[in-house]
Amino acid sequence: xxxxxxxxxxxxxxxxxxxxxxxxxxxxxxxxxxxxxxxxxxxxxxxxxxxxxxxxxxxxxxxxxxxxxxxxxxxxxxxxxxxxxxxxxxxxxxxxxxxxxxxxxxxxxxxxxxxxxxxxxxxxxxxxxxxxxxxxxxxxxxxxxxxxxxxxxxxxxxxxxxxxxxxxxxxxxxxxxxxxxxxxxxxxxxxxxxxxxxxxxxxxxxxxxxxxxxxxxxxxxxxxxxxxxxxxxxxxxxxxxxxxxxxxxxxxxxxxxxxxxxxxxxxxxxxxxxxxxxxxxxxxxxxxxxxxxxxxxxxxxxxxxxxxxxxxxxxxxxxxxxxxxxxxxxxxxxxxxxxxxxxxxxxxxxxxxxxxxxxxxxxxxxxxxxxxxxxxxxxxxxxxxxxxxxxxxxxxxxxxxxxxxxxxxxxxxxxxxxxxxxxxxxxxxxxxxxxxxxxxxxxxxxxxxxxxxxx
Amino acid sequence: xxxxxxxxxxxxxxxxxxxxxxxxxxxxxxxxxxxxxxxxxxxxxxxxxxxxxxxxxxxxxxxxxxxxxxxxxxxxxxxxxxxxxxxxxxxxxxxxxxxxxxxxxxxxxxxxxxxxxxxxxxxxxxxxxxxxxxxxxxxxxxxxxxxxxxxxxxxxxxxxxxxxxxxxxxxxxxxxxxxxxxxxxxxxxxxxxxxxxxxxxxxxxxxxxxxxxxxxxxxxxxxxxxxxxxxxxxxxxxxxxxxxxxxxxxxxxxxxxxxxxxxxxxxxxxxxxxxxxxxxxxxxxxxxxxxxxxxxxxxxxxxxxxxxxxxxxxxxxxxxxxxxxxxx
Numbered sequence: 001x002x003x004x005x006x007x008x009x010x011x012x013x014x015x016x017x018x019x020x021x022x023x024x025x026x027x028x029x030x031x032x033x034x035x036x037x038x039x040x041x042x043x044x045x046x047x048x049x050x051x052x053x054x055x056x057x058x059x060x061x062x063x064x065x066x067x068x069x070x071x072x073x074x075x076x077x078x079x080x081x082x083x084x085x086x087x088x089x090x091x092x093x094x095x096x097x098x099x100x101x102x103x104x105x106x107x108x109x110x111x112x113x114x115x116x117x118x119x120x121x122x123x124x125x126x127x128x129x130x131x132x133x134x135x136x137x138x139x140x141x142x143x144x145x146x147x148x149x150x151x152x153x154x155x156x157x158x159x160x161x162x163x164x165x166x167x168x169x170x171x172x173x174x175x176x177x178x179x180x181x182x183x184x185x186x187x188x189x190x191x192x193x194x195x196x197x198x199x200x201x202x203x204x205x206x207x208x209x210x211x212x213x214x215x216x217x218x219x220x221x222x223x224x225x226x227x228x229x230x231x232x233x234x235x236x237x238x239x240x241x242x243x244x245x246x247x248x249x250x251x252x253x254x255x256x257x258x259x260x261x262x263x264x265x266x267x268x269x270x271x272x273x274x275x276x277x278x279x280x281x282x283x284x285x286x287x288x289x290x291x292x293x294x295x296x297x298x299x300x301x302x303x304x305x306x307x308x309x310x311x312x313x314x315x316x317x318x319x320x321x322x323x324x325x326x327x328x329x330x331x332x333x334x335x336x337x338x339x340x341x342x343x344x345x346x347x348x349x350x351x352x353x354x355x356x357x358x359x360x361x362x363x364x365x366x367x368x369x370x371x372x373x374x375x376x377x378x379x380x381x382x383x384x385x386x387x388x389x390x391x392x393x394x395x396x397x398x399x400x401x402x403x404x405x406x407x408x409x410x411x412x413x414x415x416x417x418x419x420x421x422x423x424x425x426x427x428x429x430x431x432x433x434x435x436x437x438x439x440x441x442x443x444x445x446x447x448x449x450x451x452x453x454x455x
Numbered sequence: 456x457x458x459x460x461x462x463x464x465x466x467x468x469x470x471x472x473x474x475x476x477x478x479x480x481x482x483x484x485x486x487x488x489x490x491x492x493x494x495x496x497x498x499x500x501x502x503x504x505x506x507x508x509x510x511x512x513x514x515x516x517x518x519x520x521x522x523x524x525x526x527x528x529x530x531x532x533x534x535x536x537x538x539x540x541x542x543x544x545x546x547x548x549x550x551x552x553x554x555x556x557x558x559x560x561x562x563x564x565x566x567x568x569x570x571x572x573x574x575x576x577x578x579x580x581x582x583x584x585x586x587x588x589x590x591x592x593x594x595x596x597x598x599x600x601x602x603x604x605x606x607x608x609x610x611x612x613x614x615x616x617x618x619x620x621x622x623x624x625x626x627x628x629x630x631x632x633x634x635x636x637x638x639x640x641x642x643x644x645x646x647x648x649x650x651x652x653x654x655x656x657x658x659x660x661x662x663x664x665x666x667x668x669x670x671x672x673x674x675x676x677x678x679x680x681x682x683x684x685x686x687x688x689x690x691x692x693x694x695x696x697x698x699x700x701x702x703x704x705x706x707x708x709x710x711x712x713x714x715x716x717x718x719x720x721x722x723x724x725x726x727x728x729x730x731x732x733x734x735x736x737x738x739x740x741x742x743x744x745x746x747x748x749x750x751x752x753x754x755x756x757x758x759x760x761x762x763x764x765x766x767x768x769x770x771x772x773x774x775x776x777x778x779x780x781x782x783x
Contacts, residue, residue, distance in 0.1 A: 279517030280502060283552065286568040296548040324501055327519035329512040
């Protein structure tokens with residue numbers, strides 16, 4: 001990361017990023033780990049680093065300008081080997097349709113989870129069909145073979161009461177929240193179908209997820225097979241800041257569980273919230289892919305947990321009124337999060353600045369390439385959603401969708417988002433074979449793009 | 456930037472509590488004592504806000520304070536900054552500027568973007584032209600309402616200051632920022648002065664140069680009956696009603712609505728619009744349709760609430776002889 005640290009950013013024309021300062025809430029200077037890297041700005045060396053890039057170093061002083069700001073949160077890989085304990089609930093659909101191979105693979109996937117846990121981790125298992133059962137209340141896994149024995153007694157029931165199952169899962173997480181301060185918590189919600197009992201509508205379920213999120217409980221949505229509702233499952237993940245997986249075949253279940261667990265174990269920052277403070281003569285028009293809370297001169301968004309070695313971005317759209325010539329901070333971003341490596345709350349802040357000028361050639365040359373790439377990625381997500389909508393309303397033929405997806409795929413490849421490009425590839429293949437799961441695949445790609453998951 | 460008065464040395468913890476105040480990291484390394492003064496204040500040369508001296512940027516406008524005075528303190532830019540109108544969201548206190556010309560509103564690719572789910576991708580457009588604000592629904596799914604009445608898609612509807620506008624379930628209030636509107640008009644008029652044809656008054660009645668320069672009334676509503684009193688009408692767009700934010704506040708009559716009607720007045724032409732008043736506005740005995748502008752002529756009887764008036768134009772004694780247009 002040290003190559004990003006400019007000693008005197010204000011006079012370097014290539015660096016539109018301005019300062020990023022860190023304050024630990026205890027008033028401690030930020031000397032922690034990583035020795036030599038953190039001496040210059042006071043912003044490096046922490047669990048997270050923050051940058052706030054302007055879409056252009058310059059803006060025309062006598063005009064109204066629309067441009068972008070890009071917030072980049074980077075979690076270094078310095079703490080490799082250390083991790084925060086996790087509090088995880090497996091919330092499993094055991095409706096009739098899970099009978100046979102799926103349930104066997106679910107058991108295997110649960111075994112896998114049990115094997116991955118360390119003594120401090122907390123596990124609970126909730127199953128739901130017509131009714132909800134707590135197969136294992138939240139506790140540390142001391143006797144792994146005993147837990148597995150319980151898991152292997154799983155049998156199928158009939159209907160799907162997803163809503164109550166979800167609540168029971170969240171309650172298990174909450175039941176140990178007192179002792180699991182500093183734990184990374186997550187409900188893994190697995191279902192293969194539509195909710196058939198209890199509250200079934202999208203709004204009620206997603207509203208419940210939002211309430212749980214407000215209590216600090218995140219839900220990852222695992223959709224299995226061809227019959228689950230992808231809008232619902234991706235909506236849950238989106239609202240919760242969790243992940244979304246489309247699991248095509250039962251034999252993929254253990255691998256997906258492993259991946260989710262691994263991602264949980266890599267979380268270094270949770271409850272990440274960004275508050276933007278707007279200067280006078282500045283409007284924030286939107287935060288791409290987010291549902292922000294707007295105040296008169298503030299904009300707040302909640303950001304999903306951040307894993308070490310990864311980057312999360314937030315792209316914002318600003319409108320700048322005319323300014324007298326000069327350099328201005330147009331937006332200040334304040335990021336608060338729970339540092340789960342050091343188990344303490346932390347705050348970072350960074351400024352997005354523009355230099356207002358009367359020289360149009362400066363503005364033309366001042367575009368920031370990193371931000372330009374992010375704008376393309378945001379556009380790719382909008383394209384994906386448009387393609388899905390077009391297919392659904394049949395305003396787009398399969399051929400039309402194919403060419404749209406190929407265009408989007410190219411954009412993603414050029415922007416370096418290979419994971420999502422591969423998912424688009426899978427959707428293209430699905431579209432060509434007529435498998436009917438194009439939406440299930442694309443929902444995940446669009447969500448990851450909107451959540452700002454990079455690398 | 457370093458104001459020497461009121462100097463207090465900060466404790467170490469105070470110093471570290473202020474995040475990101477220092478861009479110039481070389482200074483950060485050799486902690487400059489002058490830069491960490493607490494208590495001293497400075498004034499932003501651009502927006503005149505008082506800021507703690509240790510701040511790097513003005514806390515209001517964001518100006519980089521260490522740059523000193525801006526090379527050309529272009530105060531005209533600052534003064535003329537705001538848009539002539541804005542939409543205000545009472546739910547979150549957010550305002551959306553409406554600049555002269557057309558502003559689109561929707562969930563995607565619009566000038567004003569919302570995340571409200573009942574708003575269509577491209578829902579409506581608002582056109583600001585001088586003091587007039589026109590809204591048009593662009594065929595939205597959930598419709599656009601002005602003062603509770605759903606407007607037809609793809610049909611321009613004039614909205615008045617203070618009007619409640621609803622896009623889907625998203626409620627907004629239109630605020631005309633009068634002073635700016637007048638300032639803009641004044642500039643427009645100054646540019647066009649000398650060749651102002653009378654026909655112009657038809658559409659842009661409020662662009663009449665008298666607005667800014669001459670506060671004299673162009674017409675008078677003479678009281679004939681009821682609890683009210685004479686009303687002097689200045690040029691420009693004015694609103695009538697009981698609420699204090701109206702241009703002309705009609706206090707004496709209980710039957711006048713908070714926002715009752717509006718008038719668009721020039722030296723020889725007067726357009727009256729009922730703004731959805733509860734008890735209506737009558738011209739020569741006929742009740743006006745809501746939001747349908749009607750031209751008034753000298754001698755018309757106008758009833759607002761329980762008060763009846765008779766309209767007379769005020770003939771200016773300056774160079775306005777040709778303005779006496781004989782109607783009937």
